[in-house]
Amino acid sequence: MEKLVLTEEETMLADMARGYLDGAAPVAKLRKMRDANETHDAALWKEMAEMGWAGVLVPEAQGGSDMGYAAANVLAREMGKTLTVSPFISSAVIAATALRQVADARAEAALARIAAGEATYALAVDEGIKFDPEATQMTARADGNGFRLSGKKQFVVDGAMADRLLVLARTENGLTLFDIPADRAGVTRDRSNMIDARDAARITFDDVEATGEDVLGQVDQAMNVLKPALMAGQGALAAEMTGLAAGAFDMTVGYIKERKQFGVEIARFQALQHRAAHLWCEIEVTASAILNAGRMMDADPENAALAVSLAKARATQTATLAVQEGVQMHGGIGMTDAYDMGFYMKRARVGAEWLGDYSYHAEQVAAARGF
Known part of the structure; x- marks a missing residue:
């Protein structure tokens, strides 16, 4: 049985990513972007593309590095440590997988455009308060040799800055996935004020023209293309x-090693040691689940749904536990904007909802196990 630990190549990739992100995209940069009301750093994404990150899932024939899903998840995890803001999951993972x-x-x-950093994508699927692609109500009405798209999408992550949109709509006999320019006539994008200071939008489609060439895959067969892309995105988001x-x-442990109470570092208190040890164990177990999901996506994508x-x-x-413990162990200052822990809590809350919340995925796991 394969051990669920990083390979030597994955360790090198993680170390390289960590060295770059600590300097180019620390949490302090997210704070500056939040304060300036900015949700996208084009220069940062260009640098990532030059390093091959935008093409991590793009075949070499199209200019990508084609490193696979386990490698993409390694990069995503390192980005999560500093709350890096980029269209990596939307473009390099979800869109690239769909296009493949x-x-x-x-x-x-x-x-090829994704790998070069020349095109960014956003996935327009959500319509209600919860993730449920099969319940899509947005319509794609047949019009000559094409379609007319009408309806609304919300919680479109990276939707305000993306060049192109992957749009799920209901056609006569099923669901169809469209790949259209974000600036096409009839598309209105309203930026959402996300609590984690990341780009998202509500998008209205008012009789938007779509040709047969805009269909990604086959008409009425969207899930053949979308399901693998969703699983890839869910794995990278995890x-x-x-x-x-x-x-x-790491931030919490660093703080409790310095904070003193009655002249003693609070990290010496056994109760806090137990809580920190429990959280560390949870993170390690979850990291193993992430590795397994990435390797299943690489080796056997048809049967990867349970792992993802x-x-x-x-x-x-685990993220919810980590930020809750972080805020509590920081004490009252953990609730203030002066400390970065709040940024982690907000990102965890948004990540919990995107691409299916805990209940959604728990139901998927139960169904896969025959419950």
Whole structure:
């Protein structure tokens, strides 16, 4: 049985990413972006593309590094530690995976643009208060040789800055996935004020024209393309949240080693030691689940759903525990904006909802196990 630990190559990738992100995208940068009301750093994304991160899942023939899902999750976890703001999950993971399901020249050209950092994507799926792609009500009405898209999408992460949108709509006999420019006539994007200071939008489609070439995959068969992309995104998001938990844990341990009470560092208090040890164990177990999900996606994507949902459910639970313990162990100052722990808590809350919350993935795990 393969051990669920990083390989030598994955360790080197993580170390390289950590060295870059600590300097280029620390939490302090997120604070500055929040204060300046900025939600995208184009220069940072360009640098990531130059390092090959944007093309981590893009075939070498299209200019990518094609390192696989386990490697993508390694990068996502390191980004989570410093709450890096980038379209990595939306573009390099979700969109790249969707495009890889379609073997045509148009998809290959789009993959090349993603790898080069020349195109960013956002996934427009959510319509209600919870993640439920199968319940999509947005319509794609047949119009000659094309379609007319009408409806609304919300919680579109990276939706305000993306160049292109992957849009799920209901056609006559099922669901169809469209790949359209974000500035097409009839598309209105309203930026959402996300609590974690990351880009998101509510998007209205008012009789938007879509041609047959805009269909990604086959008409009425969206899930053949979208399901692998969703699993890839869920796995990478779980990895990011596990990195978030590790970042919050490191910050908390650093604080309790310095904070004194009655002249003694509070890290010497046995109760806090027990809580810190419990959190560390939870993070390590969840990290193993993330590794398993990435390797299942690489080796056997048709049967990876259970591993991915388990990873996302555990990551949600672990990140929530990490930020709650972080705030409590920081005491009253943990609730203030002067300390960075609040940024971790807000990101954890948004990550918990994106691409399916704990209940959604717990139900998926239960169903896969026959309950």
